Amino acid sequence: MKQRFISSVQIILQLALTTVGLTGQSYPGKPQIIRCRSLEKETFSCWWKPGSDGGLPNNYTLFYSKDSEEKIYECPDYLTSGPNSCYFNKNHTNPWTTYIITVTATNEIGSNSSDPQHVDVTSIVQPDAPVNLSLETNTSANMSYIWARWSPPPLADASFNSHVYHYELRLKPEEKEEWETVSVGMQTHYEVTSLQAGVKYIVQVRCMLDLGEWSEWSSERSIQIPKERLPPEKPTIIKCRSPEKETFTCWWKPASDGGLSTNHTLLYSKEGEEKVHECPDYKTAGPNSCYFDKKHTSFWTIYNITVRATNEMGSNVSDPHYVDVTYIVQPDPPVNITLELKKSIKRKPYLVLTWSPPPLADVRSGWLTLEYELRLKPEEGEEWETIFVGQQTQYKMFSLNPGKRYIVQIHCKPDHHGLWSEWSPEMYIEIPTDFRVKDMVVWIIVGVLSSLICLTMSWIMIMKGYRMMAFILPPVPGPKIKGIDTHLLETGKSEELLSALGCHGFPPTSDCEELLIEYLEVEDSEDQQLMPSHDTHCKNTKIILKETDSDSGRGSCDSPSLLPVKCRESHSLPSALQTQDVRAKEKKGGKGSWETQCTASEQKTLPCNSESKKSCTWLAAQLPSNQAAMFAYHSTVEAFRITLNTTNVNTSPVLVGNEENRQSLYPIAETAYDGMEKINEMEYSKTDQTTVQVRQNQQNDKSPFLNPKLMDYVEVHRVRQDEEPTLLLKHKENSGKTKKCTVPGTSKEYTKVSTVMDHHILVLLPDQRTQNTPVSQEPVAETSENPQQSQAEKNTSYSTTAPSDSTRDTSGSDYMDPSSFMPSFK
């Protein structure tokens, strides 16, 4: 009945609320019972959560009923357990009853009830967590314990303390995640073992009644387990070393110190002694070391060395280390490494590496003897080349490539027992590039190019050999006399030659002058007298004299350079005629040879040049030795031709110069002072010329230079085949030369044949056309004599030409003055 009533009321309320909901306010939401709990099975509480309040203040009421009854009770205590709770005290709690609890929320509009909650007290029992948890740690015999204590949860009613709880404890290291849970039982303390030293642990406990649930875990408690305290572990001695065989140092390595500060002591004893000493110096060599100075170092004695580590918990001793200092010497690396580049005899550079022993090592007294070793590698190389050097402190390196960079290092060790030092710092070597290498390349290139050039040249030569030859060595033009065929001359067919000559109007006329060849003109006005009946067309037979100068060994005399100087210097020269002794041989036919000796008048040459004196004398000396048939004159490029002009018509044209001489050049200048004359034999074929005119043609423009050259030359001409060869001498006076020098272009020198001696010696007279009166005087004087002489002998030879004063100026034929040498002949 009541239930129906309640439900009907609820429906009405809901209806009211829904109607009112439209106005913004409604009846409250449905509350909800959260939980009910009993702490000790004798009381319990329920808590609910209110629903929406509908905008109006709500009032909550809890109603409950027991399952065996229908009576509805209201909550006896809303306050004890806090808001929205209901506390059922001992009187209202019946553990064997199921409660049906409902909470109703009411406001002005309506009310709302929660769903009924069936609560069985026995099933909702859960005590509070234990309290007052305390922890203690204890370490004994290298074991640590945690001692935990706590108190049961407090209850409002002290009478409840008779309850017995079961407890549970859990702990874990602080950094870890997993708990270790231990069931403690009913006691409120517990001892934890198997703990790690030095770890911080967190502990919690909880409890439970005989029925119900476990309580929550208590708040955490943590505790730190202290680290283990141990005596130190055994240290080890690493090594002992002596850098100079006078002191030594030992190093050790400490082991774990047990968590406590540890002290190390080094103890040693020497062989043969009982006493144990302690390390004299712990500091000099750094931490964990012991330094033995000189006083404490003995050799050839075994040391027994140990290290002891000590801490609060105890001490520990290392294994003994036996050491004889003589065997542990390890020096420092060598110092003062220097390089010096030297050149050996063969100009190949080599390197001398020098170094000094380390400063501490006493090598000087012989106490310590070191051996050295060096290693070498190219900078980019991988492998070192190790070279044992021995006890010397220098090393010569020959096998290094120029231009490369090398790295070198040196180390040393005692000569017997001992250890190698560290390698010295890297030293870089750079060899200067040997220029020879470049030389080789250059020479190779040069060789290749030159060979190419040679090949090209030879190819060209082969292809155009003849032309080249002609270009380089132009042929000496042969005598070109119109109407004269040299071949005919050679072959000796005089008839043909004469005819040839005749055709051309031999003797050649002035057309001969067209020939661009210098020739010597000898003119004789008395040719007609001398010459036989042969007529010549051309008064001037131009005979080209070719003078060859075989090697007479002339020296400075022959140098053209002298002559100009001589010419310039001389102002006046004595007009002494140069008598020349010319020796001539017949080259062809050899009927006779004119011999003339040229003697240069020293007087003439003196003013000009003192040198000429010497040269001339020298040449004079050489003259006798010169048996050359031909007169040879050194000449420059020009060939002087002596043309014989035969005044006598009858005279056959004078022969052309000797074939042999064709190629020769006459250094007239050189022979000027020498008087070295060679007679070119000229063959006259079928010529009846008795007189020969020799005309000298000089190129004026070259006269200053040439005139001295045009000194003397003699040509032997054969007027006739059967006659003795005529001798044409071209003789120039020094004065003439000088004159020519001074007055270029005007001088012409001729030699006049004064006499013919021995049927083959032509005596010539110097020309009197020289401007110097004194010069001319003599020749005049001489010539005055000579004509007579010549005339006297005219008949004997056709080749003589008498000087004629009258024609001197015009013809300018000069003849040698035999006066100077007449006696010699006679």
Added chain:
Amino acid sequence: HYQTLSYLSVSITPVCADLQDERYAQGRGFIAKAVNSCHTASLTTPEDKEQTQQIHHEDLLNLILGVLRSWNDPLVHLASEVQRMKEAPETILWKAVEIEEQNKRLLEGMEKIVGRVQSGVVENDIYTPWDGLPSLQLDDEDSRLFAFYNLLHCLRRDSHKIDNYLKVLKCRLIHDNNC
């Protein structure tokens, strides 16, 4: 003379080292026991550089002489006993003989030098007898080996000592401390 001597002594030492290392070095056990058992230990010789430089050269020469004399006998027996060892490789036999010969030469050379250096006749009684022959002839192989090792160890040390003394003398007397 000094140079010859130093050469000779020099050549002994590495041979000794080889001899020792090759066969008989068996770790620290031997070393430990070998301490203080050289028969020449009774001879008072310079122990460091200062002592070596301060001692008079005649005294030093006499000392060297004494040491060499003391080693004459042991070397003879060493050579002969080594030949008896079954496991000994030939190199050891050869080296032992070589050492003995060189020691004799050294001794002769030294006696000559000392004879020259010393003025007058001085009785040199620096000598230590050697009584280790029985130990070389023990039946127990390990003991015998140890005896050999010990002897070689002492030989190596003494030869190095003599070599050092001779070098110091050479540099002092010949090169005037400017080697």
